[in-house]
Amino acid sequence: MLLKRIHHVAVIASDYERSKDFYVRVLGLSPVREVYREERDSYKLDLSVNGEYQIELFSFPEPAERPNYPEAVGLRHLAFEVENMEETVAHLKGHGVAIEPVRVDPLTGKMYTFFKDPDGLPIEVYEG
Template identity: 55%
Template sequence: MKHPFIQAVHHIAIICSDYNKSKHFYTQILNLEIINETYREERDSYKLDLALNNNYVIELFSFPHPPMRVSRPEARGLRHLAFGVPDLDKAVAHLQAHHVVTECIRIDELTHKRFTFFADPDDLPLEFYEL
């Protein structure tokens, strides 16, 4: 059934503590494409627009001294960001080759699909879910 007014998820905004480290992670390790990078002098802030398969997906922000946010265990709010991957073993090997620690591969009890969790440089929980 078509939704009456929401067409799609437009983007996900992420605030990082170390812009260069997070930019490297999302562009060089996860291989997201840079659409646009803007430095906003009045806010002392970078905004990096990233795409996945030519679709705008993530806004990566830097701000001076952003407050910490509890994300685990099972804290209220956004739980994690999941990326669909065609070959989970290959995706995990890619992360591990870049020294990104992954959890053991698990199987979704409802769909019987395989998945694993890992974290970005600010410990934001991310997931690879096998399509």
């Protein structure tokens, strides 16, 4: 087996329109395709990350809450590479997004920080 690349990351939103606005308007991801799946009473929005990767944003009626344990087993966070940390932080703050202090990775010397999506999913931006 040869894994070539990550195909997509799936996110379930508690408030689909609020999360759609966040991922499209605030983070600047490009909508590729949006479908309503009547049999599931669910929307699915495919979002492009710079034309290369994809995030699938889902809505479901009354999705279960996810426990918040920062160091629990499982997917820890979603990370995006950015060109300029100062511009990225200014952009996010301009949209009212609360940002953790910018830190420097001791192994690579690169800057990074975290913030949360509307449902509290931790997102990292890492200066590449």
